[in-house]
Amino acid sequence: MGTANQIWLYDTTLRDGAQREGIALSLEDKLKIVRQLDKMGIPFIEGGWPGANPKDVQFFWKLQEEPLTQAEIVAFCSTRRPNKIAAEDPLLKAILAAGTRWVTIFGKSWDLHVTEGLKTSLEENLKMIADTIEYLRSQGRRVIYDAEHWFDGYINNRDYALETLKTAKVAGAEWLVLCDTNGGTLPHDVTRIVQDVITYLDIQPDKDSPQLGIHTHNDSGTAVANGLAGVVEGVRMVQGTINGYGERCGNANLCTLIPNLQLKMGYHCLEETQLTQLTKTSRLISEMVNLAPDDHAPFVGRSAFAHKGGIHVSAVQKNPLTYEHIKPENIGNERRIVISEMAGLSNVLSKAKTFGIELNKEDAACRQILARIKELEHEGYQFEAAEASFELLMRQALGQTKSFFELQGFQVHCDRLYEEGMPYSNALATIKVTVNGEDRLEVAEGNGPVSALDSALRKALVNFYPEIAQFHLTDYKVRILDGGAGTSANTRVLIESSNGHERWTTVGVSPNILEASYQAVVEGIEYGLLLKSSLKQPIQSISS
Numbered sequence: 001m002g003t004a005n006q007i008w009l010y011d012t013t014l015r016d017g018a019q020r021e022g023i024a025l026s027l028e029d030k031l032k033i034v035r036q037l038d039k040m041g042i043p044f045i046e047g048g049w050p051g052a053n054p055k056d057v058q059f060f061w062k063l064q065e066e067p068l069t070q071a072e073i074v075a076f077c078s079t080r081r082p083n084k085i086a087a088e089d090p091l092l093k094a095i096l097a098a099g100t101r102w103v104t105i106f107g108k109s110w111d112l113h114v115t116e117g118l119k120t121s122l123e124e125n126l127k128m129i130a131d132t133i134e135y136l137r138s139q140g141r142r143v144i145y146d147a148e149h150w151f152d153g154y155i156n157n158r159d160y161a162l163e164t165l166k167t168a169k170v171a172g173a174e175w176l177v178l179c180d181t182n183g184g185t186l187p188h189d190v191t192r193i194v195q196d197v198i199t200y201l202d203i204q205p206d207k208d209s210p211q212l213g214i215h216t217h218n219d220s221g222t223a224v225a226n227g228l229a230g231v232v233e234g235v236r237m238v239q240g241t242i243n244g245y246g247e248r249c250g251n252a253n254l255c256t257l258i259p260n261l262q263l264k265m266g267y268h269c270l271e272e273t274q275l276t277q278l279t280k281t282s283r284l285i286s287e288m289v290n291l292a293p294d295d296h297a298p299f300v301g302r303s304a305f306a307h308k309g310g311i312h313v314s315a316v317q318k319n320p321l322t323y324e325h326i327k328p329e330n331i332g333n334e335r336r337i338v339i340s341e342m343a344g345l346s347n348v349l350s351k352a353k354t355f356g357i358e359l360n361k362e363d364a365a366c367r368q369i370l371a372r373i374k375e376l377e378h379e380g381y382q383f384e385a386a387e388a389s390f391e392l393l394m395r396q397a398l399g400q401t402k403s404f405f406e407l408q409g410f411q412v413h414c415d416r417l418y419e420e421g422m423p424y425s426n427a428l429a430t431i432k433v434t435v436n437g438e439d440r441l442e443v444a445e446g447n448g449p450v451s452a453l454d455s456a457l458r459k460a461l462v463n464f465y466p467e468i469a470q471f472h473l474t475d476y477k478v479r480i481l482d483g484g485a486g487t488s489a490n491t492r493v494l495i496e497s498s499n500g501h502e503r504w505t506t507v508g509v510s511p512n513i514l515e516a517s518y519q520a521v522v523e524g525i526e527y528g529l530l531l532k533s534s535l536k537q538p539i540q541s542i543s544s
């Protein structure tokens with residue numbers, strides 16, 4: 001056992017996390033994820049159920065060839081089937097073949113599951129638990145026992161549930177993990193039930209084995225709170241998943257549990273440097289499972305330390321404690337200042353600094369910029385996501401941009417055509433611009449009006465600004481702002497552009513979707529050109 005304040009983290013992203021609807025991990029994905037968790041210092045990582053599918057079998061073979069650096073990789077399985085012999089159970093043979101030092105076995109605690117699910121007797125279930133653990137111990141394995149449906153079982157039949165745990169303890173399980181499998185338990189029930197288990201089994205937290213663990217699901221929205229409640233009472237292993245992925249509403253989110261345990265409750269889970277990997281790990285794993293990261297996730301979300309209200313920004317700049325519950329850098333996250341109609345001068349100053357522009361509150365331009373933002377946001381512009389447009393607006397107010405070209409006009413023509421009876425769209429854009437006093441007229445095709453317009457504009461400009469050849473649109477989002485107005489509604493378009501190295505987002509607003517798109521396209525090109533120009537150097541405050 002560890003020191004008095006040690007909590008043993010147990011990650012089940014690769015097993016229970018993968019039981020989330022919408023996640024399908026390849027062998028390669030699983031290997032990448034396990035290495036990242038190992039790097040972050042998680043001591044126990046549940047890799048999968050080796051008897052359940054060929055991918056999990058291969059996963060454990062791969063780890064035998066290239067073991068992890070510090071984590072114990074754990075193989076998962078059920079107890080033997082009713083009225084069978086443990087040594088002959090194919091799933092138990094597979095878990096042994098996985099070659100791990102530690103195995104996790106789940107067994108039934110709830111009498112309802114024994115009689116209705118397993119269709120066996122309460123006595124046989126106790127034998128299944130005992131036989132399985134004793135057999136695995138005889139084969140040299142260390143055993144973690146997951147007491148499935150522990151809390152429901154306890155509430156339905158306390159004495160039987162406690163007997164199943166005692167059986168696992170006597171058979172040699174080193175960890176007894178209380179599972180809230182259906183996720184319906186609330187923290188005050190966790191508290192009283194854990195207290196009873198500790199007394200009944202005479203558990204000595206932080207001393208000898210067995211010790212208690214907890215595995216919670218989020219169906220009541222209390223998975224993390226339940227885990228914390230268990231720890232307060234003496235539980236020393238916490239099971240969960242990165243980003244809370246898991247069956248139904250998910251498992252306890254380790255990205256929330258770990259910082260709460262370590263930074264607020266004084267327990268030791270990870271080294272300080274490992275804790276700073278948390279945000280990166282959360283985002284990396286969301287990439288690997290192909291789910292968009294939750295920007296508003298506690299601790300690790302992109303917005304977890306984002307300040308939008310002017311009052312907040314002003315105070316945070318004086319002392320971050322005023323609106324932040326922890327230091328974002330402790331978990332590898334960062335503070336962000338957001339620009340919107342709720343901004344005050346402090347937001348503008350702070351954002352200017354990130355663009356390399358030193359302003360102070362006395363600059364007249366500062367108030368003008370703020371007033372302009374509020375006016376434009378009232379018209380439907382939104383600068384939170386369109387930071388490139390905001391920087392252009394700021395530089396225009398400060399006289400720090402130049403006009404790269406002048407639009408004379410454009411026309412876009414869309415056709416719906418048919419080829420062998422199949423419909424397809426084709427768009428043609430004509431644009432006329434003046435650059436350095438020279439008129440250019442260009443035509444381009446696209447599979448839609450915006451791509452045709454974008455192509456025509458870039459074609460007209462590329463001879464003057466060759467870097468435009470590297471620019472391309474990477475994302476295009478449209479939002480109808482006043483849906484009640486039907487097809488004459490105001491439209492906001494956000495366009496993300498890239499030059500292959502950097503990405504930036506611009507915004508346009510108009511009742512005409514093409515006009516809104518044109519504004520965003522033009523700002524996208526202007527910002528790309530600005531990035532390469534000497535204008536994008538840090539500049540001095542205009543009043544200094």
Ligand SMILES: CC(=O)SCCNC(=O)CCNC(=O)[C@H](O)C(C)(C)COP(=O)(O)OP(=O)(O)OC[C@H]1O[C@@H](n2cnc3c(N)ncnc32)[C@H](O)[C@@H]1OP(=O)(O)O
Pocket residue numbers: 016019049051052053078079080081082106107108117118119148181
């Ligand atoms: C709480 C949890 O998250 S537990 C983990 C859940 N995860 C999974 O189920 C994913 C992996 N599972 C699988 O690939 C398959 O279900 C397998 C390979 C395990 C079993 O497949 P099958 O043999 O076809 O059985 P099936 O999935 O239909 O039913 C599960 C069987 O396990 C039995 N079972 C359930 N829990 C236990 C247990 N703790 N001990 C022994 N048997 C159990 C059920 O009673 C049922 O038996 P039955 O077929 O006699 O009715």
Ligand SMILES: CC(=O)C(=O)O
Pocket residue numbers: 016106146147148149179180181182215217
């Ligand atoms: C073991 C497990 O995953 C559960 O009881 O939820």
